[in-house]
Amino acid sequence: MNFVALQMLLGDRAKYLGLIFAVAFSTFLMSHQSSIFAGIMRRTTSQIMDVPDANLWVMDRKTQYFDEVKALTDDDLYRVRGVPGIEWAVPLFKGQPRAKALDGNFRVVIMMGVDDATLVGAPRNMVLGSVDNLRQPDAVIIDRVGYEFFFPNQAYELGKTLELNDHRATIVGIYNSSAPFQNLPVFYSRYSQAINFVGRERNLLSFVLAKAAPGISDAEASRRIEAATGLRAATSSQFAWQTIWYYIHHTGIPINFGITIGIALIVGTIVAGQTFYIFTLENLKQFGALKAIGVTNWRITGMILLQALMVGVIGFSIGIGMTAAFFESTKNILDLRGFTLLWQIAAGTGATVLMIVILASLVSIRRVLVLEPAIVFRG
Amino acid sequence: MTQAFAEISPRSRNPVSLPYEASYESAVSCKQVTKEFGTGDNRALVLRGVDFDVRFGEMTLLVGPSGCGKTTLLSVIAGLLDATAGHISVLGQNMDELSGSESVMFRRKNLGFVFQQYNLLPALTAAENAAVPLLAAGVPRKRAVDQASAVLSDLGLEHRFRALPSQLSGGQQQRVALARALVHEPRLIVCDEPTSALDHETGHAVMELLTKAAVRNDRAVIVVTHDSRVFDFADRIAHMDDGRIVRTEVLDEARFTASRN
Numbered sequence: 001m002n003f004v005a006l007q008m009l010l011g012d013r014a015k016y017l018g019l020i021f022a023v024a025f026s027t028f029l030m031s032h033q034s035s036i037f038a039g040i041m042r043r044t045t046s047q048i049m050d051v052p053d054a055n056l057w058v059m060d061r062k063t064q065y066f067d068e069v070k071a072l073t074d075d076d077l078y079r080v081r082g083v084p085g086i087e088w089a090v091p092l093f094k095g096q097p098r099a100k101a102l103d104g105n106f107r108v109v110i111m112m113g114v115d116d117a118t119l120v121g122a123p124r125n126m127v128l129g130s131v132d133n134l135r136q137p138d139a140v141i142i143d144r145v146g147y148e149f150f151f152p153n154q155a156y157e158l159g160k161t162l163e164l165n166d167h168r169a170t171i172v173g174i175y176n177s178s179a180p181f182q183n184l185p186v187f188y189s190r191y192s193q194a195i196n197f198v199g200r201e202r203n204l205l206s207f208v209l210a211k212a213a214p215g216i217s218d219a220e221a222s223r224r225i226e227a228a229t230g231l232r233a234a235t236s237s238q239f240a241w242q243t244i245w246y247y248i249h250h251t252g253i254p255i256n257f258g259i260t261i262g263i264a265l266i267v268g269t270i271v272a273g274q275t276f277y278i279f280t281l282e283n284l285k286q287f288g289a290l291k292a293i294g295v296t297n298w299r300i301t302g303m304i305l306l307q308a309l310m311v312g313v314i315g316f317s318i319g320i321g322m323t324a325a326f327f328e329s330t331k332n333i334l335d336l337r338g339f340t341l342l343w344q345i346a347a348g349t350g351a352t353v354l355m356i357v358i359l360a361s362l363v364s365i366r367r368v369l370v371l372e373p374a375i376v377f378r379g
Numbered sequence: 380m381t382q383a384f385a386e387i388s389p390r391s392r393n394p395v396s397l398p399y400e401a402s403y404e405s406a407v408s409c410k411q412v413t414k415e416f417g418t419g420d421n422r423a424l425v426l427r428g429v430d431f432d433v434r435f436g437e438m439t440l441l442v443g444p445s446g447c448g449k450t451t452l453l454s455v456i457a458g459l460l461d462a463t464a465g466h467i468s469v470l471g472q473n474m475d476e477l478s479g480s481e482s483v484m485f486r487r488k489n490l491g492f493v494f495q496q497y498n499l500l501p502a503l504t505a506a507e508n509a510a511v512p513l514l515a516a517g518v519p520r521k522r523a524v525d526q527a528s529a530v531l532s533d534l535g536l537e538h539r540f541r542a543l544p545s546q547l548s549g550g551q552q553q554r555v556a557l558a559r560a561l562v563h564e565p566r567l568i569v570c571d572e573p574t575s576a577l578d579h580e581t582g583h584a585v586m587e588l589l590t591k592a593a594v595r596n597d598r599a600v601i602v603v604t605h606d607s608r609v610f611d612f613a614d615r616i617a618h619m620d621d622g623r624i625v626r627t628e629v630l631d632e633a634r635f636t637a638s639r640n
Contacts, residue, residue, distance in 0.1 A: 001514055004500065004507075011502020289498035292459055293559075294487020295515045296480060374454040376494050377571045377603075 001295065005303035008283060009310060015279045019272055019311040020318065023353060026268020027319025030261050031341060031349040032326060037257040039179075039339035044247050045240035046178035046338070047094070047112065047186065053120045054209035055218050057239045058089070058225055061232045065246035066239065067181070069094060072205040072231070079229045080208045085221050089210035090115035091191050095198035097165040099185070101150040109146060109185040111164070113194025121209055122188050128156045129173030134190055140164070141173035145334050146185025164197040179338035181247075265352060272315075273360035276308065280364035284371060291373035304365050305358070312357035319353075320346055405468070406567055406599030407433035407456055412465030413622075414451055425451045427622035428465070433567075436596040438589075438612060441603045443619035449603045450571060452619070456601065457490055457569050458482040470566050487515055491560030493589075495572035497552045499544040499559075505531060505551075506540040509558035516563065523562075530558040534588055550581035554588060561592055568593050570602040574609055586612045 009016055042049075048057070048066055058080050060070040080089040093113030100106035114121040114134070122131045123141060133139055140162075142150075150162060160171045169189070177186045189197065195204045210233070212221035222233035234242065248254050280287070287300060323341050330336040414426035425448045433439045433456075441449045454460040455467060458474055467474040470489055477485055491512070499508045509527035514520065528540050534554045544552050553573060560568050573589065574582030586609045593600045594614075602609070610616060610630070618626040 003520055004503065004511065004514060007502040007507070008500060009502075011500075285496070285498050286500050289492070289494065289500075290511070290515070291483075292457070292486065292492050293512050293515055294483050294490075296483050299515070372459070374450075374459040376492070376498055377450045377454055377459070 001299055001303055002306055004290075005306045006310060008286070008303075009279075009307040012279060012282070015275055015282075016311075018275045019279070020315045022268055022271035022275060023311055023315025023357065024318040024322070026264050026272070026356060027316050027349055027353055028322045029264035030268075030352060031320055031323040031345055033257050033260045033264065034345045034349065035323065035327065035341050036339055037254065037261075038342055038345060040181070040253060041244045041247060043179050043181040043338055044243050046180050047110070048236055048240045048243065050123055050125075050178050051092075051121045051209065051236070052124060054090070054211050055235055056210040056212065056221055056225070056233050057236065058208040058210055058229070058231050058233045059206075059239075061230065063232060065243040066094075067243075069206045072208065074205060076229060076231060077205060077208050080210055080225055080231070083221075083224050083228045085213050085216035085224050087211045087213040088118075088120075089208050090118055090120045091205050092121050092207040092209050093191050093194045093198075093204055094206040095194065095204075096184075097198045099146070099150065099169075099187070100163040102161070105150055107146075107149060107185065109164075109187050110180060110182075111187045111189065111194050111197055113189055113191040115209075116190045116192050119190075123175040123177060125176040127174045127176055129158050129171075131173065133158075133172035134188065134193075136170070136172055138168050138170045139172040139189065139193070140169045141175055141188040142171050143175055143177035143186045145177070145179075145183070146187065147171070147174050148334065149185060165199060167197050169197065183335060265356070268353075269356045269359055272311070272356055273363060276311075276357075276360045277364050277367070280304070280367055284368070285376060287368045288371055288373050288375040291371065292376050297369050300368055301365050304361050304368065308357040308361035309354075312353050315357075316350055316353045320349065405432045406435050406470055407431070407601070408466075408468040409452070409456065410466040412452070412455060412467055413463045414448070414455055414460065415463045425622055426455065426462070426465075429619075429622070429624055431617060431624050433599045433601055434615070435566075435599050436594065437614040438594050438600040438602060440610065440613040440616045441601060441619060442605070442607075442610075442616055445605075447619045448622040449619050453569055453571060453601065453603050457492070458486050487512065488563070489566050491563070491565035491568040491593075493553070493556050493560045493568065493570035493573045495575055497544070497549075497556045497576075499552055499555055501544050504541045504543060505536060505547065505555045505558075508544065508555050509562050511559055512563040512565075527558060527562050530562045531555065533592060534558055548581070549577050550585060553577060553581075553585050557585065557589060557592065566598050568598065568600045570600065570604075572604055572606070573602060574604065574606050579608055582606065582609065 060072060063069055077089060077091050080086060095111045096108050097111050098106055099109045119131055119134055122134060127144060134141060147156065151160060156174050158172055162169045180186055212218055218235045222235065225231065225233035290300060327339055327341050409429050409431040412426055412429040413424065416423045416425060429452055441452065443449055451460065455462045456469060472485060506524045506528045509531055510523035513523035513526060531537065531540060534557060536551060536554055539547060539551060547555065574585055577585060590612050613630050616628045616630065617624050
């Protein structure tokens with residue numbers, strides 16, 4: 001009877017396509033908006049995730065998220081270094097100077113200052129040049145977004161100069177950064193150089209990057225740092241999630257995306273449910289005939305669920321394909337980089353679509369189950 | 380021959396009115412069957428103590444004015460509706476004793492249906508439509524369709540196996556419906572107004588096929604009809620009025636007797 005169920009579904013092309021369309025666009029909207037949301041949230045952590053060398057981030061106890069820091073003292077760095085079980089600890093600076101190109105084009109940028117001696121925290125994904133070039137005077141590494149903003153339509157080339165808060169800076173490397181939340185260019189320099197670019201304050205140390213000694217877990221190292229210094233220590237992952245939760249709790253981003261996703265869910269369910277119900281109503285006599293002939297209610301329920309599943313699978317495949325195609329086609333646009341279809345979102349959307357088609361079919365199933373097979377004898 | 384059969388006039392095509400008489404050879408036996416719909420002020424008594432017998436090897440027509448309860452009686456006999464009171468035996472099975480699912484299984488195995496509006500599945504070909512009872516019984520698709528095609532050939536549709544219902548004339552569609560009713564070799568075939576949607580010639584052809592293909596000594600056929608043009612095909616005609624069988628005519632005892640011999 002599975003064959004009969006599928007033929008019944010495919011036989012009514014208009015409603016079949018309507019169902020597929022409803023599920024496909026519902027899938028597309030849900031997966032697309034969820035991916036954009038996830039991408040934005042991931043962007044809030046990009047500078048954390050771009051530091052692969054250190055496992056631990058040490059910061060002021062009241063720090064809520066990456067973009068809002070209270071400077072530590074230089075003593076804090078030494079105190080962290082002195083904690084047993086810490087293999088090494090280095091300073092990390094984060095500031096926002098104004099950069100200006102020779103043609104007068106200017107923009108606020110994110111300046112990261114990494115440890116002068118070890119260059120721990122510097123980017124690894126170089127397009128041109130080398131991290132070691134940071135040891136040169138006035139040296140900065142700039143991301144592709146920054147380079148293409150300050151030097152539009154120019155080939156990648158090292159040695160070009162900019163002004164950073166009236167200080168001369170020479171580009172010694174170009175790298176691929178993870179997209180930052182504010183989409184600002186991200187520069188890297190040595191710690192001592194970076195604080196010169198930004199300008200002196202009493203305390204300038206944003207973070208201490210540290211690594212646990214072999215045999216000491218990150219959790220244990222964090223606990224020891226916090227106990228010894230009174231500062232807060234977190235793993236990269238913990239700090240990233242802390243930053244994400246800050247944006248979730250303190251901005252309207254999740255609510256607005258949630259509304260869009262919710263509307264997609266509701267519209268998808270209603271349109272699919274209504275179309276499916278009309279399809280069932282129009283086939284009511286046929287279902288009645290099947291019941292009269294001796295097809296059990298269980299079998300008919302199975303037939304309707306199979307039809308719903310078929311619509312769900314095809315609609316989901318088209319919708320998720322549209323989402324994947326969208327992100328594939330925009331992956332090389334610098335301002336849209338970092339937005340991808342995560343497998344978790346695809347799986348979650350798939351589960352939601354399954355729920356949609358089951359909900360959509362429930363009303364139809366009920367209608368057929370209460371159907372008196374004697375209906376077939378009415379003219 | 381039973382007592383009941385002995386009392387039947389041997390004159391073929393000469394109607395004789397008979398009182399109700401039960402027979403152990405009955406394919407269907409209804410005793411004092413009543414059926415109510417609704418409750419309270421909306422209560423309607425549609426069957427008012429029906430006594431009715433259908434015999435193997437016969438085509439029995441159930442006739443009467445609209446609203447007299449013909450279709451309700453047919454539904455109750457077929458197990459599609461439960462009787463409110465009375466006793467119904469179909470092919471020796473007391474229908475009161477069957478649970479809902481047992482009733483479905485019983486119908487699947489023993490009953491064939493022909494509907495007024497054919498009720499073919501529009502997306503299935505003629506052969507696939509005719510194969511539905513076999514598919515419902517779990518017969519593999521290819522075997523079911525082959526079997527159904529053979530029945531369609533017997534009914535003169537050998538060139539229309541792959542046609543969709545929308546590509547068939549009314550008469551052809553009713554022949555597909557007839558094939559669907561016969562394909563699983565049921566012992567009781569119930570037909571509701573099988574010719575009412577057809578012109579005279581086509582209706583006549585369908586009834587001829589029904590008589591030829593369905594009326595056998597191990598099988599019974601009940602036809603509900605308004606169409607007096609098909610009365611000639613009947614072995615027996617039960618007249619209903621106001622929820623009761625008021626008269627039964629025997630038209631072709633000779634054929635019945637011959638078929639049993």
